[in-house]
Amino acid sequence: MNEAVAAADTAWMLAAFAAVSLMVPGLALFYGGMVSVRSTLNMAMMTFGAFAVVGILWIVFGYSTVLGNSIGGAGILGNPLEFFGSSSLLDAPAEPGLPPALVSAFQLLFAGITVALISGAVADRMKFGSWMVFAGLWATLVYFPVAHWVFAFDSSDGSVAGGWIANKLAAIDFAGGTAVHINAGIGALALVIVLGRRSLFNSPPRPHSLPLTMLGSGILLFGWFGFNGGSALAAGNSASVVVLNTVAAACAGIIAWLAVERIREGHATSLGASSGLIAALVAITPACGAVSPIGALIVGGLAGAVCCVAVSLKYRLGYDDALDVVGVHLVGGILGTVLVGFLATEAAPNAAAGLFYGGGVDLLWRQVVAVLAVLTYSFVVTWMIAMVLKKTTGIRVDHDIELEGLDVAVHGETAYVLDAPGPTSRAVKAADAVAAAEVITTNSARGTAPSRSE
Known part of the structure; x- marks a missing residue:
C-alpha cells in the first residue's frame, strides 16, 4: 500500500469514527424519548455511563483481549497482556496503513454502543450503580470474548491467530450482527428475566417525546453509515457498496414496518417508522458486504415486518423488554445473519455465494452455527452476572422510586425544569x-x- 492510499484510508476511517461517535447521543435520544418524562435522564445516563465504563476497560485491556493474538491459537480469547494499557498503539505502522490507534478508537465505539444497547430493555427499574457494574462485567466477560471470535482475523503471514468464528468457521459478519446485535439482544433477555417485570408492565407509561425518538433514530442512521462503511477499513468500492446496501435496507425497513403496523393496528406511527429503520439497520449490519442492493431491500423489508410482529411477543411470553431490544436487536440480528446464507452473492465485497446464488448450504450452516454459539454463550454468562449482582448489591430500585420515576430519586434532576426540586x-x-x-x-x-x- 502506498502512502497516498494509506492517507485516504486513514481519512475515511477518521470520518467513520466521527460518525459512529454520534451514535452515543443518538441512542440516548432514541431511548430517552420512549420512556416516561420522569425517567428520561436516567435512560440517557445509562447510555453515557456504559459508554464511559467500557471505554476505560477497552484502553486498559479490551483492545488486547479482542484484537490481540489468540491465546494458544484456539480463537477463543485474545491475550489481554499483549497490548495492555494501549501504550504500544502510539507507534506509527512500520509500513503505510491504518494507524493502530485509529483501529482501536473505532472498535472502542463498537464496544461501548453494544453494552449501551442493553439498557433499553431494563428501563424504569434498574439501579444505576448496579447497571454501571453490570456494564463493566458484561463487557469483560461477554463482549470482549465474542468480539474476538468475530472481529479478529488471522494475519496474512500466520504470525497472529484470530477468532474462531472469523477464521475457523469462516462465517460472514461484516459489521457485527453477532458480536453487537445478537450479543446485546440475548444479553438483554437474560438480564430482564433476572430483573423481573415492571410494576406497570401491563400498562407501561407512554413515550414522552416521539420527536426525540425520531431525532435519535435519524442520528443513528447517520452513524450507521460510519459503523458499516467504516468496517470496510478502506476508502474504496467495498465501503461504497456497504453504504448503498445500508441505506437501501433502511428505506425498506421503514416501509415494511409501517405496512404491517397499518394492517394490524390501523395506524402508521412515527414510533413505527423509527423502529422499522433501526430493525433494518440491525439486520443489514452483518449482510451489508455480502448482498446485492436488491438483497439489501429484501433484508431490510423482512426485518421491518418480522420485528414489528416480534415486539409483541413480550406480552405473550411475559418478559419485560421495556424498549424492545430483544424484538429489534436480537430478532433483527439473527435474521440478518442467517439471510446471508441465502442471499450472499459473489459479486458483493465478501465474494461468497449463498443458497439462492448457487452456493448450496455451505455458507448457511456456518451462519447458523455462529448465531447459536453467540446465543448460548451470551445468555448463560449474562444470566450468571445478573444473578450474582442480584444476590449481592441488588439490581432493582425500590417500588416507590419505580412508580415516581428515576430521574429525581437517582440523579437529583429533571429533564424539563418546570417546578423541579x-x-x-x-x-x-x-x-x-x-x-x-x-x-x-x-x-x-x-x-x-x-x-x-x-
Missing part, C-alpha cells in the same frame, strides 16, 4: 426572595406600597 430551583427561589425584598425596601423608602405584580 433540587439545588437549581432552590437557588431560583432564593434569588426571587432577595429580589422581592429589594422591591419592598425600595417602595418603603419611596413611601409607596408594592403593586399586585410585585
Whole structure:
C-alpha cells in the first residue's frame, strides 16, 4: 500500500469514527424519548455511563483481549497482556496503513454502543450503580470474548491467530450482527428475566417525546453509515457498496414496518417508522458486504415486518423488554445473519455465494452455527452476572422510586425544569426572595406600597 492510499484510508476511517461517535447521543435520544418524562435522564445516563465504563476497560485491556493474538491459537480469547494499557498503539505502522490507534478508537465505539444497547430493555427499574457494574462485567466477560471470535482475523503471514468464528468457521459478519446485535439482544433477555417485570408492565407509561425518538433514530442512521462503511477499513468500492446496501435496507425497513403496523393496528406511527429503520439497520449490519442492493431491500423489508410482529411477543411470553431490544436487536440480528446464507452473492465485497446464488448450504450452516454459539454463550454468562449482582448489591430500585420515576430519586434532576426540586430551583427561589425584598425596601423608602405584580 502506498502512502497516498494509506492517507485516504486513514481519512475515511477518521470520518467513520466521527460518525459512529454520534451514535452515543443518538441512542440516548432514541431511548430517552420512549420512556416516561420522569425517567428520561436516567435512560440517557445509562447510555453515557456504559459508554464511559467500557471505554476505560477497552484502553486498559479490551483492545488486547479482542484484537490481540489468540491465546494458544484456539480463537477463543485474545491475550489481554499483549497490548495492555494501549501504550504500544502510539507507534506509527512500520509500513503505510491504518494507524493502530485509529483501529482501536473505532472498535472502542463498537464496544461501548453494544453494552449501551442493553439498557433499553431494563428501563424504569434498574439501579444505576448496579447497571454501571453490570456494564463493566458484561463487557469483560461477554463482549470482549465474542468480539474476538468475530472481529479478529488471522494475519496474512500466520504470525497472529484470530477468532474462531472469523477464521475457523469462516462465517460472514461484516459489521457485527453477532458480536453487537445478537450479543446485546440475548444479553438483554437474560438480564430482564433476572430483573423481573415492571410494576406497570401491563400498562407501561407512554413515550414522552416521539420527536426525540425520531431525532435519535435519524442520528443513528447517520452513524450507521460510519459503523458499516467504516468496517470496510478502506476508502474504496467495498465501503461504497456497504453504504448503498445500508441505506437501501433502511428505506425498506421503514416501509415494511409501517405496512404491517397499518394492517394490524390501523395506524402508521412515527414510533413505527423509527423502529422499522433501526430493525433494518440491525439486520443489514452483518449482510451489508455480502448482498446485492436488491438483497439489501429484501433484508431490510423482512426485518421491518418480522420485528414489528416480534415486539409483541413480550406480552405473550411475559418478559419485560421495556424498549424492545430483544424484538429489534436480537430478532433483527439473527435474521440478518442467517439471510446471508441465502442471499450472499459473489459479486458483493465478501465474494461468497449463498443458497439462492448457487452456493448450496455451505455458507448457511456456518451462519447458523455462529448465531447459536453467540446465543448460548451470551445468555448463560449474562444470566450468571445478573444473578450474582442480584444476590449481592441488588439490581432493582425500590417500588416507590419505580412508580415516581428515576430521574429525581437517582440523579437529583429533571429533564424539563418546570417546578423541579433540587439545588437549581432552590437557588431560583432564593434569588426571587432577595429580589422581592429589594422591591419592598425600595417602595418603603419611596413611601409607596408594592403593586399586585410585585
